[in-house]
Amino acid sequence: MNSVIPIESHPRLSNHPESSSRHDIRQERGQREVFCGLTGIIWLHRKIQDAFFLVVGSRTCAHLVQSAAGVMIFAEPRFGTAIIDDRDLSGIADANEELDRVVNQLLRRRRDIKTLFLVGSCPSEVIKLDLSRAAQRLNKQFNPGVRVLNYSGSGIETTFTQGEDACLASIVESLPTQALSSQTNTHHESDHKKLLIVGTLADVVEDQLQRIFKDMGLLDVEFFPGRNSQNLPTIDKNTVFLLAQPFLADTAKRIEDRGAKRLPAPFPLGSEGTSAWFGAAAQAFGISEAVLEKALFAPKQRAQIAIAKHRKLLENKKIFFFPDSQLEIPLARFLARELGMQLSEVGVPYIHRQHLAQELELLPEQTLIMEGQHVEKQLDRCEQAKPDLVVCGLGLANPLEAKGFTTKWSIELVFTPIQGFDQAGDLAELFSRPLVRREKIAA
Numbered sequence: 314m315n316s317v318i319p320i321e322s323h324p325r326l327s328n329h330p331e332s333s334s335r336h337d338i339r340q341e342r343g344q345r346e347v348f349c350g351l352t353g354i355i356w357l358h359r360k361i362q363d364a365f366f367l368v369v370g371s372r373t374c375a376h377l378v379q380s381a382a383g384v385m386i387f388a389e390p391r392f393g394t395a396i397i398d399d400r401d402l403s404g405i406a407d408a409n410e411e412l413d414r415v416v417n418q419l420l421r422r423r424r425d426i427k428t429l430f431l432v433g434s435c436p437s438e439v440i441k442l443d444l445s446r447a448a449q450r451l452n453k454q455f456n457p458g459v460r461v462l463n464y465s466g467s468g469i470e471t472t473f474t475q476g477e478d479a480c481l482a483s484i485v486e487s488l489p490t491q492a493l494s495s496q497t498n499t500h501h502e503s504d505h506k507k508l509l510i511v512g513t514l515a516d517v518v519e520d521q522l523q524r525i526f527k528d529m530g531l532l533d534v535e536f537f538p539g540r541n542s543q544n545l546p547t548i549d550k551n552t553v554f555l556l557a558q559p560f561l562a563d564t565a566k567r568i569e570d571r572g573a574k575r576l577p578a579p580f581p582l583g584s585e586g587t588s589a590w591f592g593a594a595a596q597a598f599g600i601s602e603a604v605l606e607k608a609l610f611a612p613k614q615r616a617q618i619a620i621a622k623h624r625k626l627l628e629n630k631k632i633f634f635f636p637d638s639q640l641e642i643p644l645a646r647f648l649a650r651e652l653g654m655q656l657s658e659v660g661v662p663y664i665h666r667q668h669l670a671q672e673l674e675l676l677p678e679q680t681l682i683m684e685g686q687h688v689e690k691q692l693d694r695c696e697q698a699k700p701d702l703v704v705c706g707l708g709l710a711n712p713l714e715a716k717g718f719t720t721k722w723s724i725e726l727v728f729t730p731i732q733g734f735d736q737a738g739d740l741a742e743l744f745s746r747p748l749v750r751r752e753k754i755a756a
């Protein structure tokens with residue numbers, strides 16, 4: 314559900330020093346309009362094809378997940394909700410028993426499930442349940458065979474993309490340590506430097522990126538998460554990694570705690586961002602400029618041609634971002650630099666200064682960036698700015714459309730494959746389409 318939460322309770326927003334004098338970065342606190350982290354299940358379950366996501370929540374949570382995934386019909390769905398209802402309020406012991414019963418029933422029936430995520434939510438009955446202990450208890454019963462992990466998708470502490478961060482961080486946490494892995498001989502530390510791509514990408518995007526890495530001569534590239542939850546990457550001091558998504562603060566931290574090194578780069582959105590992202594890998598692996606250029610030449614040209622078609626419509630149009638997905642800064646960079654759009658305001662729930670440093674460098678000087686949210690004040694500024702296009706969450710889109718604004722749902726930017734060269738045209742189209750629709754309605 315859409316929740317409105319005072320920003321003071323947001324654990325990530327406190328005492329951030331301003332890091333960039335090139336931009337007008339301000340912070341704002343007040344009510345915020347966000348979707349909760351359960352939403353991430355929609356794209357995570359599509360990617361990790363042998364995993365099941367069991368939300369431990371209320372009927373509201375069940376409705377949210379079901380309606381967000383409403384367009385997808387599966388014979389055997391890979392997500393569900395264990396509803397903690399009034400009957401379970403009588404005692405936590407009963408709720409644990411009930412959870413164990415549901416998990417037993419599910420895993421007996423579904424032999425295809427290799428990883429089970431217990432996903433916490435925000436109703437108070439669920440908060441009282443210790444899902445990490447439940448996961449430990451169930452692991453004793455089902456692992457090996459099925460690994461049981463837990464994370465929180467609660468709307469109290471997350472923006473909707475942080476559900477992915479929490480999920481991936483729980484997997485990293487469960488990876489065997491080097492000591493363990495050398496005993497089991499399933500993972501081993503070698504001196505061979507390898508590249509890991511971190512962040513959920515659609516399979517089609519992963520395949521395209523993998524082909525380009527191959528053309529660059531990089532054959533040992535792993536993607537996390539992969540399609541198969543049992544195929545886990547090795548992470549050690551010889552791992553260097555590139556983030557494919559800008560909202561993976563906790564996951565990146567846990568990967569770094571394993572000794573891996575993050576390659577600073579912009580995110581692979583648009584032709585320019587994708588080129589720089591591959592460039593960071595090339596530099597880390599000593600790949601020459603000539604080899605890199607040859608590998609990127611054809612896909613980059615395709616991307617630029619595809620983007621140019623949308624530039625005619627988007628150039629000089631004003632865009633206003635409400636904070637929602639944490640993709641706002643890379644998207645604003647793409648729209649300003651490759652499509653010529655004017656940035657009225659770039660709202661972002663939280664700025665990870667290190668992960669976004671290269672993106673901030675590329676944004677036009679003095680871009681107004683608003684970190685955090687006071688939704689009422691932001692709506693006032695939006696009305697004053699009169700943007701041609703507003704990017705916002707679902708809860709704000711309808712009222713803004715009713716007032717005559719043209720909107721784009723930010724959640725669509727996470728559900729749709731947008732990374733890499735071959736998606737750059739589609740990404741531009743996601744912004745031009747609402748303007749075309751508005752023109753047609755007006756005609």
Ligand code: SF4
Nearest residue numbers: 314349374434435468
């Ligand atoms: S986790 Fe909280 S915000 Fe999300 S659907 Fe459930 S009750 Fe609503």
